[in-house]
Amino acid sequence: MNKQISVIGVPMDLGQMRRGVDMGPSAIRYAGMTERLEKLKYDIEDLGDIDIPLPPKTGSEKLDNLRNLNEISEGSQSLAKEVDKVVEEGRFPLVLGGDHSIAMGTLAGIAKHYENLGVIWYDAHGDLNTADSSPSGNIHGMPLAVSLGIGHEKLTSIHGYEPKIKPENVVIVGARSLDEGERELIKEHGIKVYTMHEVDRMGMTKVMEESVEYLKGRTDGVHLSLxxxxxxxxEAPGVGTPVIGGLSYRESHLAMEMLYQSEMITSAEFVEVNPILDEKNKTASVAVGLMGSLFGESLK
Incomplete structure (x- = not known):
């Protein structure tokens, strides 16, 4: 693992309707992220937070059935430039969200540096909606589709190129809430998905072994979007779109430990921490704990 980490906060809450997730980066920092990683002998450079445009004073505005399209596109472009610079400097980008729409900017900044960037999408949702398939118009349900080049041109063209990633280089882990349009897209493009059914039946060890093996032979870097x-x-009450029956704390630590051991993760983001909906910063603390495992924390 690259021992030089650059942290970028993205206080974005425009991709959905519930306020508070813009405070996620601060909550994660407050939960002791820097101290945790410095104990593991990492050089931590905190670049602060990206400036996110304010939404219209009248509230969320929809263009082409996409809420806050212009503001999210602008904020994502700013993030892409910052992430691009971090990768150019040879450092590990660690991005803190914010809602999951920020992944569009993260991947835009990273993927240009790789021929075949792999992505592990650790999420209850597929985030593969488009303006046509989305029931809500919330862009935080679209970043994976956008990164595959599917969606509105203002989003797919962030940072001046598309697509950012290929469907055969994606693995979704933990899915348990997929819209019909997302299911069709998964089948059409052959995206590898481990739903909670597979996790329960196979166990997390097998799921991660297969995911690592699947990506190892076809990618030259892997981004974790958690x-x-x-x-x-x-385990994590402070999120905007909770879905019962999810991954356990221990399963998630095992997954992160196995990713560390794989030596394949080249960038990461942790998103959707909402302190307003949380219990004594529990979810941010979970995020920091998972970062510890991802970056090599162990009892031995």
Missing amino acids: DLDGLDPH
């Missing part, structure tokens, strides 16, 4: 709602709401 949505805290991938975990069960009992």
Whole structure:
């Protein structure tokens, strides 16, 4: 693992309707992220937070059935430039959300540096909606589709190129809430998905072994995009779109430990921490704990 980490906060809450997730980066920092990683002998450079445009004074505005399209596109472009610079400097980008729409900017900044960037999408949702398939128009349900080049041109063209990633280089882990349009897209493009059914039946060890093996032979770098709602709401209550029956705290630590051992993760983001909906910053603390495992924390 790259021992030089650059942290970028993205206080974005425009991709959905519930306020508070813009405070996620601060909550994660407050939960002791920097101290945790410095104990593991990492050089931590905190670049602060990206400036996110304010939404219209009248509230969320929809263009082409996409809520806050212009503001999210602008904020994502700013993030992409910052992430691009971090990768150019040879450092590990660690991005803190914010809602999951920020992944569009993260991947835009990273993917240009790789021929075949792999993505592990650790999430209850597929985030593969489009303006046509989305029931809500919330862009935080679209970043994976956008990164595959599917969606509105203002989003797919962030940072001047598309697509950012290929469907055969994606693995979704923990899915348990997929819209019909997302299911069709998964089948059409052959995206590898481990739903909670597979996790329960196979066990997390097998799921991660297969995911690592699948990506190892076809990618030259792997980005981890971890949505805290991938975990069960009992473990991570401070998220905007909780779905019961999720991944456990222990399963998630095992997954992160195995990813560290794989030596394949080249960038990461942790998203959807909402302190307003949380219990004594529990979800942010879980995020920091998972970061510890991802970056090599162990009892031996």
